[in-house]
Amino acid sequence: MDYNLTRRQMIRLGTSFGMGLAGAVFFDHGLSSNAADASQGNPWQYHELDIPTSEKLGYKGFYKGGCAYGTFYGAMFQLSRKHGEPYSSFPIHMMKFGTSGVAGYGSLCGCLNGGAALIGLFCQDDAVRNQMIQELLRWYEQTKFPIYKPSFSPIETEIVQTKSNSVLCHISVGEWCGISGYKASSKERLDRCARLAGDVSKKTTDMLNSWLKGGYLAANLSSISDDCRACHGRGGEVDDIKGLMDCSICHDDKLSDHY
Ligand code: HEC
Ligand code: HEC
Numbered sequence: 001m002d003y004n005l006t007r008r009q010m011i012r013l014g015t016s017f018g019m020g021l022a023g024a025v026f027f028d029h030g031l032s033s034n035a036a037d038a039s040q041g042n043p044w045q046y047h048e049l050d051i052p053t054s055e056k057l058g059y060k061g062f063y064k065g066g067c068a069y070g071t072f073y074g075a076m077f078q079l080s081r082k083h084g085e086p087y088s089s090f091p092i093h094m095m096k097f098g099t100s101g102v103a104g105y106g107s108l109c110g111c112l113n114g115g116a117a118l119i120g121l122f123c124q125d126d127a128v129r130n131q132m133i134q135e136l137l138r139w140y141e142q143t144k145f146p147i148y149k150p151s152f153s154p155i156e157t158e159i160v161q162t163k164s165n166s167v168l169c170h171i172s173v174g175e176w177c178g179i180s181g182y183k184a185s186s187k188e189r190l191d192r193c194a195r196l197a198g199d200v201s202k203k204t205t206d207m208l209n210s211w212l213k214g215g216y217l218a219a220n221l222s223s224i225s226d227d228c229r230a231c232h233g234r235g236g237e238v239d240d241i242k243g244l245m246d247c248s249i250c251h252d253d254k255l256s257d258h259y
Contacts, residue, residue: 046122046212049078049205058201059150062194068098071114074201101169109169111200118204132207135219137167141246146195155191165249
């Protein structure tokens with residue numbers, strides 16, 4: 001091992017051990033745009049994309065490889081068409097892992113997995129990446145889906161919109177089936193999730209576009225569950241849970257005082 005550290009390496013060590021060197025804050029966290037990523041040697045540079053095209057391709061991509069694949073495809077297909085390599089060599093088949101909450105398991109919604117993967121590919125600043133992904137997840141919890149209405153769709157009837165208060169595929173699909181009356185295996189449910197892939201692809205592209213232009217502003221992520229986290233989250237008096245999810249969907253019996 002080489003112990004002759006450069007100044008930059010020492011600054012990095014300083015930050016990871018929490019020494020709080022003023023210089024480190026500036027060098028490693030002060031810049032949050034694509035330019036900072038380029039200087040960190042990330043070959044996967046983001047380029048501005050057309051938002052409605054991402055929406056349309058997210059929907060189409062769903063029918064090629066599922067929800068995570070579709071959402072990811074919305075951006076990656078455009079990048080490979082407009083900019084060639086390395087985008088055209090991206091092993092996009094890997095995104096099929098995310099289908100229906102990871103291989104059909106019903107956990108994290110695949111659309112979110114696809115969107116988070118895009119952000120993770122392009123943005124290397126830990127704080128900014130996590131903030132952007134959290135914003136995407138929070139937006140998903142609180143929005144009525146699907147929003148996108150494709151011009152060509154196998155479904156003629158109206159697709160009802162539902163808000164799931166959860167990032168889980170299981171809860172999102174279950175809510176929608178409960179309210180729409182359609183079965184989870186119906187072609188209506190399939191098209192509902194394809195539209196959702198369009199919605200999440202659109203949102204992710206919009207966020208990445210503003211990040212690229214240096215205009216990404218961290219959203220206010222406050223939620224009704226902040227109260228719960230004040231005690232159960234990190235540094236709280238109980239400090240026994242992990243997570244930023246909305247607690248009420250699973251612990252609604254706990255919303256009144258229980259301590
Ligand atoms: C003022 C602090 C405080 C707040 C705020 C708070 N809790 Fe708790 N919670 C506690 C304490 C203390 C316990 C008991 C812990 C133990 O027994 O180890 C507890 C227990 C629980 C348990 C275990 C339940 C049980 O009955 O054994 C759950 C689940 C829980 N809280 C969820 C929530 C949720 C959801 C919220 C927000 C709606 C919330 N808590 C807000 C302090 C708090
Ligand atoms: C997707 C459903 C889900 C969400 C969302 C969720 N929880 Fe839970 N939580 C569970 C389950 C399931 C358990 C384990 C079973 C149990 O102990 O009730 C659990 C366990 C707990 C426990 C330990 C309970 C015990 O028995 O000691 C606490 C405290 C708790 N959750 C608080 C929270 C808080 C605070 C949030 C929001 C930040 C939250 N949970 C979000 C499902 C959820």
